[in-house]
Amino acid sequence: MPDSAAPKTSRIQQRNRKRILDAALDVFSQHGYRGATLDQIARQAGLSKPNILYYFNGKEDIHVTLLNQLMDAWLAPLRDIDPAGDPLAEILRYVHRKLDMSREYPRESRLFANEILQGAPRMAPHLESDLRPLVDTTAAVIDRWIAAGKLAPVDPRHLIFSIWATTQHYADFDAQVRVLMDDAPVHADAAAFLETVYRRLLTPRPPAPGA
Amino acid sequence: MPDSAAPKTSRIQQRNRKRILDAALDVFSQHGYRGATLDQIARQAGLSKPNILYYFNGKEDIHVTLLNQLMDAWLAPLRDIDPAGDPLAEILRYVHRKLDMSREYPRESRLFANEILQGAPRMAPHLESDLRPLVDTTAAVIDRWIAAGKLAPVDPRHLIFSIWATTQHYADFDAQVRVLMDDAPVHADAAAFLETVYRRLLTPRPPAPGA
DNA sequence: CCGCTTTTTTACCATTTGGTAAAGTTACGA
């Protein structure tokens, strides 16, 4: 019976693992992997350090668990682009979802940013195995939309990069944005701005008549 | 004679300070402030740790020196936007210069990215005193251009953010870009893409005839 | 209520890290 064994995770185990991961998300996203300490995570989680090491095999284990767990949620909006939908609407919806995630999950955004900034030492395999195929198929979808004249021609991969960059900027560089935008409705304005950017960029225009 | 004293910095002092700062740029940009160690910097610089502390007052001193020193170079392209020039050309030139800097000075880009990501603890004063006024005046220039009908209307601050985000992305998220763009001419393609983006976004179009 | 498993705490430890003291070495002007 290697399969249907008893429920491996007790109530208390589930609660504490969740607490630890939430605290770790706070600390890792703020200080990066090497800057975060188990003591900080323990304090934030309201547990002792050895107790944390009862639930996880070490600092790296916590970090990797977080990364794996978040990867899916992070890529969901890209996965949800519907090849059968209206091209411009699909892209704009994607932009807005990514921007919303920047606002609602800034810790997750910064965790990834930190990891990529340092060369993705603990995430490279996932980029290759999860992200890359997803980007490949999405780029192919966009290329088909362009070929069908439904979108103005652009490089689909750089388009995706620009969407990531512009939306995540509001989470990752929040400290800077905040200095430059004292109490303006940043998120709403950003949404309007990005809507304009991608609408003007992608709206197909009829070929100039002539020749 | 508090002013025209003897040359404070000997040849050897200049050389070693430069070595240390260059090594520190390597290490800080790769691991972030807390992740960097004096031993790493020392090894990279080819000096002993105490010798490094002969030239700088401590780890933080090195970091702050780097940040201050780079701030100017980093903001130069923004400062060079000419209010009397052709609006679209000025913006596009700015975009290309920023993109070039991403390629030629990725360490500097990552150093700043790390600092901002962690809340700009050692740079907040500079953001307030240097960056903010510069962005304010640049935004005013762009607003005037828009009012004069030389650019399509957009929020100038979010425009600046988007330029920063899209150009620095290629340095800061290089690890990700590299996974997704195996041996394509990333920089050239990015330049063409961004040219298209900002040209389509900012080219003023005559108001639709009607009413 | 008992006995066994799961969870938590207490008390440590080895290594790393930023930093210092002080002795030694080198450069260089008089």
Added chain:
DNA sequence: TCGTAACTTTACCAAATGGTAAAAAAGCGG
């Protein structure tokens, strides 16, 4: 070439950090 100031090295620390051992304390099915 000699003396002094600039520079470098050797030998250390104290604190912080990731991690462990083992005892104590809860939980919990019977």
